[in-house]
Amino acid sequence: MSTALQVGQFQAPADLQRSVAEGWRVLDEQQVAARISQIDASLWKSDPAIQEKIRNRLGWLTVVNTMREKYDEIATLVDAVRKDGYKSAILLGMGGSSLCPEVLRTTFGVVPGYLELYVLDTTDPDTVHTVEQKIDLRTSLFIVASKSGGTIETMSHYKYFFDRVSKEVGADEAGKHFIAITDPGTSLETLGREQNFRHVFLNPPDIGGRYSALSFFGLVPGALIGLNIPRLLEWGEKAMNASQKSSAQENPGLWLGGIMGALYKQQRDKVTFIISPELRSFGYWVEQLIAESTGKEGRGLLPVEGEQLGTPDVYGNDRIFAYLRVDGGDNSELDKGVQALVDAGQPVVRFEIGDLYQIGAEFFRWEYATVVSGFFLDINPLDEPNVQESKDNTKRILTQYQQEHRLPEPTPVVVTNEPAKIEIVGKENGGKDLAGYLHNFLAQVRPGDYIAIMAYVERTESTEAALQALRTHLRDTYKVATTVGYGPRFLHSTGQLHKGGANNGVFIQITGDVHQDASIPGEIYSFAVLKESQALGDLYSLDNHERRNIRIHVSGDLAKGLQVVDQAI
Numbered sequence: 001m002s003t004a005l006q007v008g009q010f011q012a013p014a015d016l017q018r019s020v021a022e023g024w025r026v027l028d029e030q031q032v033a034a035r036i037s038q039i040d041a042s043l044w045k046s047d048p049a050i051q052e053k054i055r056n057r058l059g060w061l062t063v064v065n066t067m068r069e070k071y072d073e074i075a076t077l078v079d080a081v082r083k084d085g086y087k088s089a090i091l092l093g094m095g096g097s098s099l100c101p102e103v104l105r106t107t108f109g110v111v112p113g114y115l116e117l118y119v120l121d122t123t124d125p126d127t128v129h130t131v132e133q134k135i136d137l138r139t140s141l142f143i144v145a146s147k148s149g150g151t152i153e154t155m156s157h158y159k160y161f162f163d164r165v166s167k168e169v170g171a172d173e174a175g176k177h178f179i180a181i182t183d184p185g186t187s188l189e190t191l192g193r194e195q196n197f198r199h200v201f202l203n204p205p206d207i208g209g210r211y212s213a214l215s216f217f218g219l220v221p222g223a224l225i226g227l228n229i230p231r232l233l234e235w236g237e238k239a240m241n242a243s244q245k246s247s248a249q250e251n252p253g254l255w256l257g258g259i260m261g262a263l264y265k266q267q268r269d270k271v272t273f274i275i276s277p278e279l280r281s282f283g284y285w286v287e288q289l290i291a292e293s294t295g296k297e298g299r300g301l302l303p304v305e306g307e308q309l310g311t312p313d314v315y316g317n318d319r320i321f322a323y324l325r326v327d328g329g330d331n332s333e334l335d336k337g338v339q340a341l342v343d344a345g346q347p348v349v350r351f352e353i354g355d356l357y358q359i360g361a362e363f364f365r366w367e368y369a370t371v372v373s374g375f376f377l378d379i380n381p382l383d384e385p386n387v388q389e390s391k392d393n394t395k396r397i398l399t400q401y402q403q404e405h406r407l408p409e410p411t412p413v414v415v416t417n418e419p420a421k422i423e424i425v426g427k428e429n430g431g432k433d434l435a436g437y438l439h440n441f442l443a444q445v446r447p448g449d450y451i452a453i454m455a456y457v458e459r460t461e462s463t464e465a466a467l468q469a470l471r472t473h474l475r476d477t478y479k480v481a482t483t484v485g486y487g488p489r490f491l492h493s494t495g496q497l498h499k500g501g502a503n504n505g506v507f508i509q510i511t512g513d514v515h516q517d518a519s520i521p522g523e524i525y526s527f528a529v530l531k532e533s534q535a536l537g538d539l540y541s542l543d544n545h546e547r548r549n550i551r552i553h554v555s556g557d558l559a560k561g562l563q564v565v566d567q568a569i
């Protein structure tokens, strides 16, 4: 545990090595590390009003220290709920308020005697029911996690489960089953006090969601599943200490940010993650971090996570690869694949992870590298200016629904009934059947583009397998990067880049049937209506930004329908 956090290993052809060396030189010359430590917002923007906002978003640089002091507050809660016989924790939150907890749960599992953790970050009603079926409300603790305190998905989940718990244990007792994590002064803080929540954690307000892993947002759920929080923070501290060094060769985040930024300038704007299975879900979190931080002003780095490693011929010249290699596991296939990429002249950064708790340092490393890359991209990596657009569209659709009691129904351009009912919504392109239409739509894909699959469906094993097969097929056919996001979760992640980044995305929205809807107490709309409003709202946003997009609606068996789509390509 005493060793310092290392920079990684960078392998690339000589010309790219030279670009990166020049990037590191600029970082040195501009004293970027020292200026980050001094919270010098002029690194990113010259407008004083924007600088003020940036200064109020860098609290994560020292949050490790703050959290060490607050550790008792977390430990007290965990002891109390264990003593009271609680068995499950259900995290209600989106984006930066949910992804780190999900990564921690997936990576570490649950220590015996601690609480099982479920992360609910979708408005898909079938998923809400699935989670509800897995838990016993009487021994469940709900974590309402929202920095702003007003996120529609999170508050809808809260309304749903507060009602359920009240019916189960009585309205007076319900508050004991809830805690909140939020900023001071939000409506959620007020609600938590009014409803007698068991506890309200007030997070330092100068930390944005995607930079909040090492704050209450990540640590409270982590502690509930039994993680050794001091050990996680110790790793975070190593990365924080290393970030004080001025030279890229000694400062792991600066080193990495220099590579990402310099290679962006060489048209390598897609950071493709290759991760050992033990740490595989880290991609969920880092995807939001990179996409929301850099995807704006017509620029951006596309994080590509969860894409199957391919042979060199399926990749273009638009990527860099990041290999997170966990020592001790079987990495032989990944090692071989990565070596083939290096041999083919692809740039690869590689990190050795000897201890899974090093994830505490990885959160910091990637946060730091992301803001450094923002310096090269000349953007503000601490805001998310285009996320609001889809939210506004959703709101408009919901208002219309409240007045007319029905949702807009886009007219399909293609309908197929055999062997599955599939409808496509999009612009006429001359294609008359599924295969013809998809062929013409995908004929627009150019080198350097990416294809984003955005699925507003329940995430099940069979759906996941079908989406992955579709994605791999698309990548191998069109030789472009692919992403898969579940809606509305990705709206709080890659959604920013889709609309704010370069116009190099080709978007495929997938929708399916809802099996069992769920009402939201106090609202006229249900979860199914909310989800559909979000899906439509996002399509309108993509249209407004003139992004190439279609919707594919599959009726009936989703996995089977996706196979039919796959075969049509």
Ligand SMILES: O=P(O)(O)OC[C@H]1O[C@H](O)[C@H](O)[C@@H](O)[C@@H]1O
Residues within 6 Å of the ligand: 094, 095, 096, 097, 145, 146, 147, 148, 149, 150, 151, 154, 209, 210, 292, 384, 387, 491, 492, 493
């Ligand atoms: O934590 P909350 O305020 O509920 O926000 C949750 C998420 O919502 C927004 O969409 C932002 O774009 C994300 O960065 C944020 O993490």
